[in-house]
Amino acid sequence: MTLTGTGGIDRAAHRRLDEAWLAAAWSHPTTRVFVVSGGQALIEDTGDGCTELVTMPSFDAPVTESHRYFLGVDPEGVAYFALQKDALPGRMDDIARPAGLREAGVLLPERDAELLVHAVALENWQRLHRFCSRCGERTVIAAAGHVRRCPACGAEHYPRTDPAVIMLVTDAHDRALLGRQVHWPEGRFSTLAGFVEPGESIEQAVVREVGEEVGVEVPVEGVAYVGSQPWPFPSSLMLGFTARASSSRIQVDGHEIGEARWFSRDDLRAAFASGEVLPPSGISIAARLVERWYGEPLPRPGR
Template identity: 55%
Template sequence: MEISDGLLGPLLLARSAIDRSAGLRGDEAWLERAWAAEKTRVLLVHEGQTLIRRFTDGAALVLMAPAEAPEGPRYLLGVDDDGVPYFAVRAPLPPGEAAGLRNAAVLLDDRDAGLLVYAVALEAWHASHEHCPRCGTRTEITASGHMRVCPRDGSQHFPRVDPAVIMLIHDDDDRVLLARGPEWPEGRMSVLAGFVEPGESLEHAVVREVLEEVGVAVTAPRYMGSQPWPFPRSLMLGFVARAATTELRPDHEEIAEARWLSREELTAQVESGELRLPGQVSIARRLIETWYGGPIADLDG
């Protein structure tokens, strides 16, 4: 089965329904008015989690008015089509049901999923970039959470993401290559992935990572889609590629096990519980199901 381009469709962590409104981040007068407006809504985020409210068929973020929000670093997330501003505040969560992206994203609509991904990504960056990399001075938050400035040397620092390639490899016998890392439990497997190195193209990273991790040479990597993965700050860039060789020689520091699977073998192993696939929130799951030809029902489905 040939995998066509552009079949990943909307990815759960790549959704959004607001304008990020970058031009307003430095407008102090507008920010002050927005924070005072009753219609403004605030999302609390703490260590990657927020409060949610569950319904029969999904969930929604618990959003509050600015007057109800606790003190804490404040990030502008944007404005929706109705002119409602959204902010995130980094602060401990009050009592309620707390959830992170891995559990909540499949339950949230486009607006709420986009807001939570954005807030979690900003929080993670700020938590690890509190000091100037040049002189070590504690930096100050500006631009409504989208820049930190060193008060000593004046250097400006902006949120960064780490690009990572994630690739589904298939061979001429129409088998898929799955693997697991040493820290993963028995049976939990996924496609291969790795960070892009300095001075490297995405396509070269695909070829290099597969060869390094399992000893397989691949050809013709094709881009399929991307989504943020703020654990803590990655951007996952999905590819498919065809194997030119099939002998598996895993690098056991990174790969505990790797195997080729036909659709029939994958189905049987999933149904028996021998194999567990990545969760629905991941681009890995979508790549596998695109190759498979449809949804796969398992414990995480």
């Protein structure tokens, strides 16, 4: 599963300032709550081959010294909250285990993954932005966890999202360009990616990043948008593209990319089969971009 934000949760942003509604939702018997701490939450295997987020009724939630975030409502009208705490709660059984998004994202159903993405992104922002950037005063949480207000100067601060582009580049022979970051293990290849700079369009960012990382030229008219993915590691939004190269000579920068290669579909299939190349993580939109070109699902560990 790729994190796409299509789990059916209505974020109900218009309710975030409605304290009476939030209080009623919190006390409703169907409301579900989970704890997030350090980018992790508890997940458990259900015994039928599925994995789910461990949630609890609000009256069982450990609310002492917690920050409470309203995440939204599902199609059945169930409200969801996350509690930020310094540690995950202990369990009397050995079924539940802590997991971050990189593990949980490929195991959880879309709804649970969407809830966890939202909660982890809010938790990270809340932990790192406790003071006003205008006057330095400590800020307070508002809007059910989606705003921090400064009691001294009145400034309001909102969660930050950093746009990043990720692109599958192909050439005139319909080969795909995949690269290995310098800190990745040998054989781990994926699409190229990078952050959008100030004053730059997303198409310009695709052209610049491909040129900087591997020296391949991509005309801006050869860039096409495919889709997006929330990527709270810690606060990015991945914007997926395809791009058609006008040159094929590779010159890696050696700083971010240690190796890059052109692959035909047969090349990549053989490299997967031999173990020479490891596919991109199934949690990432990179896998979706490669599969879109490849024409079939990529192999997964253990298959």
